[in-house]
Amino acid sequence: MSWLNDREALLSQVRAQMHEKRYQHTLGVAETARQLALQYGADPDKAELAGFLHDYCKCWPVERMRDVLIRHDLPADLLNGDKELWHSFAGAIVIQTEMNVSDPDIIQAVRYHTTGRDGMTLLEKIVCVADYIEPNRIFPGVETIRSLASQDLDKALAQALGSTIQHLIQQKKTVYPLTLLAYNDLVSGLDT
Template sequence: MDYTREELMHIVSGQMPERRWGHTLGVMESAVALARRYGEDPQRADLAALLHDVAKYWPIEQQEAVIRDHQLNMELLDYDKQLLHAEVGAYVAQQDYGVEDTSVIDAIRYHTSGRVGMTKLDKIICLADYIEPGRDFPGVDRIRELAEHSLEEALVAGLDSTISFLIEKQKRIFPTTVLARNDLILQIRSK
């Protein structure tokens, strides 16, 4: 990697409003705690959490251009613009900040949508984004409680919350999110 943790913190914090930086710090804290609880490398969780929203406040046009110019997941362009920053953030982490660990890059890429076959690190970053201490939405306390004993059950509750919100707002649901939820349910049932 081309940067120290402190350098990355300075760079990332400068690309977002102070409130979002507070969110990022909360995701980092939650990700490290989940990593320790579930046997994942806390340093990898910390790095993925630090970079998970690196492109969140880039102009939408710039995010779309990165996806088009580098032939990333073009399907995202047809869905809610809130999904773009994860794909762009993964690209930026690798290309601009020298992150070589593909599991960290994937955890950034899938933190908003999930995916079938989520790795433990994917689950941790996605879940940490839901439950960080600054989050306050209906059902978050239940998701936090579920996270005490099951990444999968907590993530299903988080994805259910997201899907319900999108349905209520009459927005399209990214198919990967539905597939991720179904896969997590199968994982829970097979235990």
């Protein structure tokens, strides 16, 4: 992969998009994604790159993300939904248009790392789980998800998405439809 030849330039470009705490999170996601890829048989370089890029737009002003989403005709339900989801969809566009990332696996992993979707690929699952469990994350239930991730990626992701859904319900916030579809898809394939 070409980014391996200029890793420092890539990291510098990523770092310029975010504050230090978000950058440290990004490094944690990239490393965790690489480890999970090695464990579960995905391409570790793709996983690491998707980890580096997953929050590329996270610290952008919402107006800037909205402009990207509108210019690229993304679904109205996304624009009308929780702004916390925007960065992943905007990021998938921006890494293509500004960073010349053309690998559809990496683009999709960035796009769905916050919402999930039904029929997630292995790489998408890895980046999504890595985002939940990277070492800097501290929240109730994270150790359970980490433990599950070491044994069964689908169970870990189902637990993570289930926790997110419960949290959103408790906060009286909407649950994005793709997240429900992802959760249902995962639990329907699990042994009970």
